[in-house]
């Protein structure tokens with residue numbers, strides 16, 4: 001356990017108790033009940049979530065631990081609505097999985113995926129501007145917060161191009177993009193993997209600050225047990241469900257252990273020795289009734305949002321400014337096409353014989369030299385016009 005967490009364990013427990021007391025069913029940030037998720041078909045079936053229950057009260061850091069491939073990412077994807085459960089229920093911020101909540105604006109949720117999903121051509125600042133705008137933030141606030149996050153996450157110059165950054169730096173930019181909007185709920189998939197210890201400490205202090213000052217809820221997946229011990233709640237995921245979901249201090253007391261690693265070892269051994277997978281250390285105290293499921297689900301989906309359109313236009317514009325030759329070609333292409341068309345097949349025909357059958361003048365083709373306003377032999381006009389072009393008119397009779 002780090003110095004920070006050791007000092008804060010008692011405070012953390014008080015903090016958690018206080019949160020629990022004031023919680024009502026509706027106030028949980030995330031609730032998962034009997035979640036079942038499988039991949040593949042009969043011959044190649046992988047059960048990733050197997051009756052998983054999870055309760056995340058508002059305003060806590062929830063550390064989700066588990067071995068590689070145990071299903072942490074899948075669980076986060078189901079909470080944000082990117083993937084759907086085969087069975088079971090999920091409530092997030094009082095409604096269904098987040099992407100299915102029409103009324104949940106971007107500023108309420110931040111998700112940092114495991115792979116930094118960033119636009120390579122943007123600079124760091126442009127990336128943060130883009131994510132800020134699509135979360136409906138004001139430009140001035142984005143700039144201020146960008147400066148803070150660039151310093152906090154020890155990022156290189158704000159004008160550095162994302163595509164030219166190292167993998168670790170790109171992940172930090174991705175974290176900054178998630179944090180820029182100060183959302184109500186943060187879901188972070190291994191945000192600190194491979195980071196310098198000092199930087200990890202800074203980031204965790206910021207997380208603690210967010211929960212204290214803004215009541216932000218943070219679900220964070222990690223492989224580092226010492227890191228997770230700084231959370232207000234930790235959960236250990238194994239074989240498709242959570243073996244435990246408690247505050248670190250309560251677990252240490254309950255298992256009479258010195259470290260969380262010991263607790264998890266005991267739990268894993270106990271689980272392995274049981275034939276059935278029904279052992280659960282803690283039961284979820286904050287059950288949410290079905291009535292809440294549709295909360296926030298009534299507003300109609302907005303098809304076009306001004307901020308989204310602005311962000312996308314800006315993204316494409318800045319791409320064009322960086323690729324001037326391609327932009328010029330795109331702008332000139334219609335003119336080039338028009339010119340090519342006119343030069344190749346759009347010219348007037350010349351030096352060909354044109355057969356004329358003119359019933360208006362009874363094929364005599366004796367047009368008056370001067371036409372008057374009330375003359376009806378308009379064909380004469382047209383034939384005279386044709387004669388002026390380099391055409392040879394031949395009068396023929398069809399009789």
Ligand SMILES: Nc1ncnc2c1ncn2[C@@H]1O[C@H](COP(=O)(O)OP(=O)(O)OP(=O)(O)O)[C@@H](O)[C@H]1O
Pocket residue numbers: 039040046048066067068069070071072073074075114
């Ligand atoms: N789209 C998919 N199709 C088939 N199997 C998948 C798919 N996505 C994930 N899996 C499998 O589901 C299991 C859980 O994957 P998941 O990425 O959720 O685990 P994880 O705990 O996040 O792993 P890690 O810590 O390595 O990121 C793995 O065995 C993985 O191979």
